[in-house]
Amino acid sequence: MNFKFFIALIISKILSLALQLRNGGTALPGLIALKFEPDFMAYFQHQFRQGIILVSGTNGKTTTTALIKELVFNQKLNVIHNAAGSNLLRGIASSLLKSSDWSGKIRADWGVFEVDEATLPSAIQVLKPKIVLILNLFRDQLDRYGEIDATAQNWKKSLETLSAETFVILNADDPVVALLGKNLPAHVYFYGLNDWEHVHKTISHFADSIFCPSCRQLLVYDAVWYSHLGIWCCQRCHEKRPLLDLAVEKIKLNPILSLTVALPDQPKREIQTKLGGIYNASNLGAVLLISSILKIDSAAVQKVIADFQPTFGRLEEFTYQGRRVKILLSKNPTGFTESIRTLLYGKKKNLLLVLNDKIADGTDVSWIYDVDFELLKDVTEKIIVSGTRAYDLALRLKYADLKTIIEPYLKKAIQQSLANLSNKETLFILPTYTAMLRVRKILKGRSLEN
Incomplete structure (x- = not known):
């Protein structure tokens, strides 16, 4: 074992135990560990028996990640998850610390981690995920992230480094996110909404990505679900919303959410949930597509989603x-x-x-x-x-x-x-x-x- 890693592990675990007694500082142990050993998380990456799932995007990360974690855990598999929502590298490192023994060993089948948008490229590089899910991209903290085009470019570069065994799950309704899937070595899957009862007639004044990411032409929308998400196409370069591997249909929003999902060559399934909002219909589409890739029984998926309690604000x-x-x-x-x-x-x-x-x-x-x-x-x-x-x-x-x-x-x-x-x-x-x-x-x- 690397001496720097061992020192970082021992000091950070002692700090973690002390902070647990005070109910605070969820990310501090990870920050200290990474200060001592910048490659700290790389020592854990290969110990996950089935792999790591990373979830990123501007909105919906915490709920979506928690749902995926519950689905995997329901299969009687061991899961490590940054449950407190600390989604920088330090937060993930803290989750690994908390789950490891004093020799740095973890016993986990899956790691399911929410990842900050700016942190995703670094997380991909260090953790070598089996699945990467990107939900959406909106303006958020411009003083920190900059414009969304810069974030998308960084994501694209990191996704291009993934192996052919990796699965990349993308929201087809978001043009910037959807076009990240072009020419990737990984397996790429798309999900999106298909419900004409919830279409807005015009795109909102605060929509972010209304220009084609490829040629900068103003996009044309046949349907808008919210913000810039919808059924879109470019009349100049002919980019358009990709075909869906999973479609979310028959959405009911009053007062809580229910929907129907359609996968190719499979019977449609009705889903009930305690969540609300059209945006959570989209998030559930992502969760259900991952559950299909992991071959989780549909009845078990429906029960987990129905029982899921909204968390952390x-x-x-x-x-x-x-x-x-x-x-x-x-x-x-x-x-x-x-x-x-x-x-x-x-x-x-x-x-x-x-x-x-x-x-x-x-x-x-x-x-x-x-x-x-x-x-x-x-x-x-x-x-x-x-x-x-x-x-x-x-x-x-x-x-x-x-x-x-x-x-x-x-x-x-x-x-x-x-x-x-x-x-x-x-x-x-x-x-x-x-x-x-x-x-x-x-x-x-x-x-x-x-």
Whole structure:
């Protein structure tokens, strides 16, 4: 065993044990290990008996990864998973540390890891995955990631290094993601939506990838599901949405999600879930395609998805002071708008919107002007806003002709929101990432912040 690896392992495991006693610092042990030995994770890569699955994309990573993990675990296989949502290399390294013994040995069939968009190329290089799933690509934290074209180029270069034994799963509805599959050595599979009841007539003003990634011509859409995702083609170079290996059909959104999936030469299957939103219909398509590749029994898949509970701020539900609270993480224009769309059904809602501008949120909050807040006129009559940029958010909502109450202090904002609720009503909180961590800490009494 490499001496640097051994020292990194021992120090980081001691730190990990200490932090577990304090319920904090999920990524710190991995950060320390990588500082001591930059190749730390390479020592674990070959120990997975069946391989590693990496899941990346702007929106939907945490829920999708958790579902895949549950499907694999349900097969009585050992799985290592970065469950706390720490999706940089340090977070994955911490998960490996937690699962290893003091000699650096792990006993796992699969590794299922959520991976940050900017980290994906490095993760591919180090972990040599068996399956890579890319969900979508939207603007998010421009001060950190830059424009989406740069991210896509980095992804393409890393995907080209994969072996012919690797499976790459791509969202055909996203033109930038779909065209990553061209001329790859790996096996490439596509999933997408095929439900004309949920088509938008026009592409939204905040859509990101409306130009052909190959020739920069304006794309033509036969159908738009949300943002720039839909049935698309280029009339100049004739690129178009690839044929689907799995199609998601007959989507029902009120109040929770059900759908039908179609695979070639297989009977159609109806899926019920506690998740919501058209975006989760797409995510479920990805999960179901992977389950098909792994040859997991369809009845077992349906049960796991039906029983799956939303986690870590993604439609996660709490009971706090006798009242029901739901959190919908909303961290970029597309994600925030789709969170709002999930609330359009049923009675008027009680809303608390929380905008922070810490590094993990993106320090530039101008993106809020690309959120379709005008939809909230059909959702609520009064909104409480909070967070480090509460006043910026209140101004944006004023332009949308919405009434707001400003309470910058989050705990007070939650208390004020709950005071307006009857016992049978639910408070819906739509926070950015660091605000979500803080909300969870208040509601749950502990924090998973790094």
